[in-house]
Amino acid sequence: MENITSLNSPHIERVKALIGSRGKKNRELENAFIAEGIQAVREALNPKLAEGLAVKRVYVTESGMSKLAPAVDSAVLDKHEVILVSDQVMNAMADSESPQGIIALCSTKTLKLQDLWQAKPKKIAFFWQIQDPGNAGTVIRSADAAGFDAVVFSNESVDVFNPKTVRATVGSLWHIPVVSDVDINDFIAGATANGVSLFALTGDGKESFDSNFVAKTSTTPSAWIFGNEARGLPDLPSQITTVAIPMKGFAESLNVASAAAIVLHSVGLSL
Amino acid sequence: MENITSLNSPHIERVKALIGSRGKKNRELENAFIAEGIQAVREALNPKLAEGLAVKRVYVTESGMSKLAPAVDSAVLDKHEVILVSDQVMNAMADSESPQGIIALCSTKTLKLQDLWQAKPKKIAFFWQIQDPGNAGTVIRSADAAGFDAVVFSNESVDVFNPKTVRATVGSLWHIPVVSDVDINDFIAGATANGVSLFALTGDGKESFDSNFVAKTSTTPSAWIFGNEARGLPDLPSQITTVAIPMKGFAESLNVASAAAIVLHSVGLSL
Numbered sequence: 001m002e003n004i005t006s007l008n009s010p011h012i013e014r015v016k017a018l019i020g021s022r023g024k025k026n027r028e029l030e031n032a033f034i035a036e037g038i039q040a041v042r043e044a045l046n047p048k049l050a051e052g053l054a055v056k057r058v059y060v061t062e063s064g065m066s067k068l069a070p071a072v073d074s075a076v077l078d079k080h081e082v083i084l085v086s087d088q089v090m091n092a093m094a095d096s097e098s099p100q101g102i103i104a105l106c107s108t109k110t111l112k113l114q115d116l117w118q119a120k121p122k123k124i125a126f127f128w129q130i131q132d133p134g135n136a137g138t139v140i141r142s143a144d145a146a147g148f149d150a151v152v153f154s155n156e157s158v159d160v161f162n163p164k165t166v167r168a169t170v171g172s173l174w175h176i177p178v179v180s181d182v183d184i185n186d187f188i189a190g191a192t193a194n195g196v197s198l199f200a201l202t203g204d205g206k207e208s209f210d211s212n213f214v215a216k217t218s219t220t221p222s223a224w225i226f227g228n229e230a231r232g233l234p235d236l237p238s239q240i241t242t243v244a245i246p247m248k249g250f251a252e253s254l255n256v257a258s259a260a261a262i263v264l265h266s267v268g269l270s271l
Numbered sequence: 272m273e274n275i276t277s278l279n280s281p282h283i284e285r286v287k288a289l290i291g292s293r294g295k296k297n298r299e300l301e302n303a304f305i306a307e308g309i310q311a312v313r314e315a316l317n318p319k320l321a322e323g324l325a326v327k328r329v330y331v332t333e334s335g336m337s338k339l340a341p342a343v344d345s346a347v348l349d350k351h352e353v354i355l356v357s358d359q360v361m362n363a364m365a366d367s368e369s370p371q372g373i374i375a376l377c378s379t380k381t382l383k384l385q386d387l388w389q390a391k392p393k394k395i396a397f398f399w400q401i402q403d404p405g406n407a408g409t410v411i412r413s414a415d416a417a418g419f420d421a422v423v424f425s426n427e428s429v430d431v432f433n434p435k436t437v438r439a440t441v442g443s444l445w446h447i448p449v450v451s452d453v454d455i456n457d458f459i460a461g462a463t464a465n466g467v468s469l470f471a472l473t474g475d476g477k478e479s480f481d482s483n484f485v486a487k488t489s490t491t492p493s494a495w496i497f498g499n500e501a502r503g504l505p506d507l508p509s510q511i512t513t514v515a516i517p518m519k520g521f522a523e524s525l526n527v528a529s530a531a532a533i534v535l536h537s538v539g540l541s542l
Contacts, residue, residue, distance in 0.1 A: 146518075248539060261530070
């Protein structure tokens, strides 16, 4: 196994280029991103789950290896390039404040909207211009836990391969198809053409999101549309049913990832 | 109205001291914290809602004043010290990346656990060692929206007056009582002595969190206990019912703020 201890190693610059301030551009140029931590890397290496977000290389410290080796089948690990790095090299590479000593260089896979419709999804979550990387990762995790079939992000959303987003998915990025950079009108047209009912969550929605409503929506495939953190949703065509989460107290709205947790859980578990 | 344009103004250092890296210590020393943005400051100035987190002083830019003036009763605004600052001064003061030009210096109020029991709360959310400032603020916002009576944070949780936490509450910090720095054993003892049923959310909980279970729990006051982002909950006394949120897909767990959104919404709205 290769062993890197020099802080001048070109591997450090390569990894940092993918997670730094110009990371988005570099990720697009190289079709590659970085996954950090035991949960993400274990899921990335799970041959049952990984759908094209293939691991190109794993960097581990000795302490990282002691967590990774028991978590991953050795036959799987043997098929990958695994490079041992010193703690100093890992600290120079890693984005997280407390690196666990395990990072993987992975290939990005760009699933297209057309591929999504061909897979005949029953439950889809769509996010319009979601901006916070933590929120974007959290909604992927919630959609996975609720058994949704896909997550779709509109154009002008945060990059799904942002290291904070990848980390917030806690491995769910490898569990559920994610389609990025989708025009909301294309999504609405595709859903309509494919018999997928559309529901948009807004504070002034006409329908109240309760168990009766969820039961009524469970007879057809459905897509649930959530708005931007600050601006909510743009004007939408009238065929889309608007839905409000009932609220008590004095709050005017919920955090988008909290609203998504409530809706995806109820819709996903009602099947 | 006083007008600050100098970047040497002592007000800048005073504000920065409350939100910087040593902010927690300074907030405790001064019993003061900073609220940023139109929603937080409007709620802080709302005499119907503010429960002791009194506004000591408001700093606004001209553009901030144009948002604040229509949102707050002028009689209320007249009772407070409002200082106009230049955009440069605001940028030097503010923590947020896109300051809205409105910040308020507020007094911290430390509600005690004993005060909480005296108020005979029906629905309480308890968070053990919650670490992420965004999560802490988001759960306060969700608890407010669900009509909960209080949020309690254990000791070794993130500071509720951290600027990221205050911002993530989007004003809900002024809507719902928050008790901080509570020993979990004191909380359990107090709940038991006051006839409050205890439920702890864990991945391997004995009960499944579904509508039947929620209906059964709604006959008595209840407290819902959530664990740390990475470590979950410590061992708890056997009188506490453990509850798992049902999951599909491959995710092993939910983000704590997502789990709280699901639980608080179901429990709060079932009343």
